[in-house]
Amino acid sequence: MxxxxxxxxxxxxxxxxxxxxxxxxxxxxxxxxxxxxxxxxxxxxxxxxxxxxxxxxxxxxxxxxxxxxxxxxxxxxxxxxxxxxxxxxxxxxxxxxxxxxxxxxxxxxxxxxxxxxxxxxxxxxxxxxxxxxxxxxxxxxxxxxxPGSGHQHHGSSNxxxxxxxxxxxxxxxxxxxxxxxxxxxxxxxxxxxxxxxxLREDSMRDEQLMAVATLAAGTAHELGTPLTTIKTLVSELQQTHTDDPELQSDLALLKHQIQHCTNTLHQLHERADRSKETTLSTQAVRDYCEDIIDNWLLMRPDVSTDITIDENAPEVTARFDPTIAQSIGNLLNNAADACPHNIRINISWSVSSMTWGIDDNGPGIAPELSTQLGQAFTSSKGRGRGLGLFLTHSTVNRYGGEVRLENRDQGGTRTVLHLPLHTQEVA
Known part of the structure; x- marks a missing residue:
């Protein structure tokens, strides 16, 4: 009751x-x-x-x-x-x-x-x-x-x-x-x-994460063989059609993307192994942010960006869980999928926290989805499943951070990631 x-x-x-x-x-x-x-x-x-x-x-x-x-x-x-x-x-x-x-x-x-x-x-x-x-x-x-009218307080006349x-x-x-x-x-x-x-909400989110993790592990295991087969066929096509420069260029790009997928699968296994360790290695925050940007630009050569990294930010090192970089990459990919042109990225940090601001020029967030983004299988992209943003929210929240998405006045979406840091200043 x-x-x-x-x-x-x-x-x-x-x-x-x-x-x-x-x-x-x-x-x-x-x-x-x-x-x-x-x-x-x-x-x-x-x-x-x-x-x-x-x-x-x-x-x-x-x-x-x-x-x-x-x-x-x-x-x-x-x-x-x-x-x-x-x-x-x-x-x-x-x-x-x-x-x-x-x-x-x-x-x-x-x-x-x-x-x-x-x-x-x-x-x-x-x-x-x-x-x-x-x-x-x-x-x-x-x-x-x-009551007791005959027993009034001494000297009382009221x-x-x-x-x-x-x-x-x-x-x-x-x-x-x-x-x-x-x-x-x-x-x-x-x-x-x-x-x-x-606690109930966290428990439900953990159950969803476990289901997604199980699916991801099975998928990663199954992708190894077809990727090897595709890579072999691409190499054979390169050897067969040496006289077609345009096809050679496309095959080289395809081979590069296949190699990137293979490397991603290897990194997934390495991250799973590192997640079992009780301690994480430290890394300079500036180098960490630049590595994320470089890897993302390598994966998305079609984007044009305006990247600003705070030059006045302190030189500090911090411990980052391997899933943080993947979460930031998901946010960058969401911006690129919305509109690959003129993406503005602002990165700053202090000795206690790090902030990423990502502005895109896409269609923005539909009102009916604004309160559901970050939940599993909820996406503003017609071909998306919403798992990337769901995993990002779950990961960032687990480490005390937050992700906010809002429509910009001039169009597009502004994504802000705020994450606490366990840092130490560099001497």
């Missing part, structure tokens, strides 16, 4: 209105008993006006909740404040602080402490305490409800008894304890719920 502190705002509002309905029903029953059974002298017309006003507010709140499920903390706080003011008016006409039902102030205070933040609960507690204090002096007295003073201190202590402990417990529960949600 969900607790009140973990319920959505609209459910909290529904429960508050239900509590108010029960309270008003109880007040009406008590007034009926006082009128017909006890024959207690009360200002019934004024009390009925107050009950009618609270009932009208309750009906309007139910109607609004039915047509709109959005409920803010401010609105919830106002409704609790209405309860406090309504209780105050009822108590004013029924003996003030001498009324034994004055402790009902604690009900809206408990609800606020369990559902709202400090900035709402503390003002509500101070308001309730102030109104409770005023009820000692401003009230319609009812001798039948005044009619405040030791009983009511004790009730006041009891309310003060109770409200302070509720405001502090319940708010703290509610915040802890909310934080725990958020952490559990993050």
């Amino acid at each position: 969900n607790t009140l502190s973990l319920s959505p705002p609209q459910q909290n509002m529904q429960r508050l209105l239900l509590v108010r309905t029960l309270f008003l029903t109880g007040v009406c029953a008590a007034l009926a008993a006082a009128y017909w059974t006890v024959d207690l002298a009360l200002p019934y017309p004024a009390l009925l006006w107050i009950i009618s006003a609270l009932t009208l507010i309750n009906i309007l709140a139910w109607g609004r909740l039915k047509h709109s499920h959005a409920t803010s903390q401010v609105e919830f706080f106002v409704q609790l404040l209405v309860d406090v003011m309504g209780v105050t008016l009822l108590l004013f006409f029924c003996g003030g602080a001498d009324n034994p039902f004055v402790s009902y102030y604690l009900v809206p205070l408990c609800i606020s402490a369990a559902t709202l933040r400090w900035r709402y609960t503390l003002p509500l507690a101070l308001t309730a305490l102030s109104l409770y204090t005023l009820l000692f002096y401003f009230k319609v007295p009812l001798p039948d409800l005044a 009619g405040v008894s030791l009983h009511t003073i004790g009730m006041w201190f009891n309310f003060l202590i109770s409200s302070a304890l509720i405001t502090y402990f319940v708010v703290k417990m509610a915040e802890a529960l909310r934080e725990q719920d958020a952490q559990l949600a993050d």
Whole structure:
């Protein structure tokens, strides 16, 4: 069963209105008993006006909740404040602080402490305490409800008894304890719920990564044989058609790409072996970034770029997991696939973090995909599967970084990668 502190705002509002309905029903029953059974002298017309006003507010709140499920903390706080003011008016006409039902102030205070933040609960507690204090002096007295009227405090001429003073201190202590402990417990529960949600999300992402990793390992194993066969056929074609310069050029490019695929498979096996090591070797951040750019340009000779590497960045070394370079390469390839012309790349770093900014001139991100990018099998490219961006997000997040994609005002997409570094300055 969900607790009140973990319920959505609209459910909290529904429960508050239900509590108010029960309270008003109880007040009406008590007034009926006082009128017909006890024959207690009360200002019934004024009390009925107050009950009618609270009932009208309750009906309007139910109607609004039915047509709109959005409920803010401010609105919830106002409704609790209405309860406090309504209780105050009822108590004013029924003996003030001498009324034994004055402790009902604690009900809206408990609800606020369990559902709202400090900035709402503390003002509500101070308001309730102030109104409770005023009820000692401003009230319609009812001798039948005044407890211990013959045992007033020595030297007191204002009619405040030791009983009511004790009730006041009891309310003060109770409200302070509720405001502090319940708010703290509610915040802890909310934080725990958020952490559990993050853990569930991480677990699902890890399961997806494991599935993708298994598929990649099987694919890498299967690609070795056909790549060798293709490479052999290309070599034979080069030897057979030596008199066709144009075909020789195409075959040389094809052979180069095949070799690149072969090298990638070898690097995949090497990275898998290095990932088993407990320590990673350090590398100068500048050299690391330049190597990534050089390898990418070698793989994508069709792109035109404007690359800026911060000359004022400190000379530091850092440890990089092998998957980081692959993740950055995925982001660069996404920009090249969107539009290979005039890609702007800005690289900078400090002793604590590294930032890559990649601007392309492609079509940008469709609104319906903006909230889904980074999930598996979600891609803005018609021929893409979204695995590259999914793996990039997962890898960067694992090492405390983040990847943001947004549409540029002048068209295209801006990709920003921010990654913490474990660095040491170069002497």
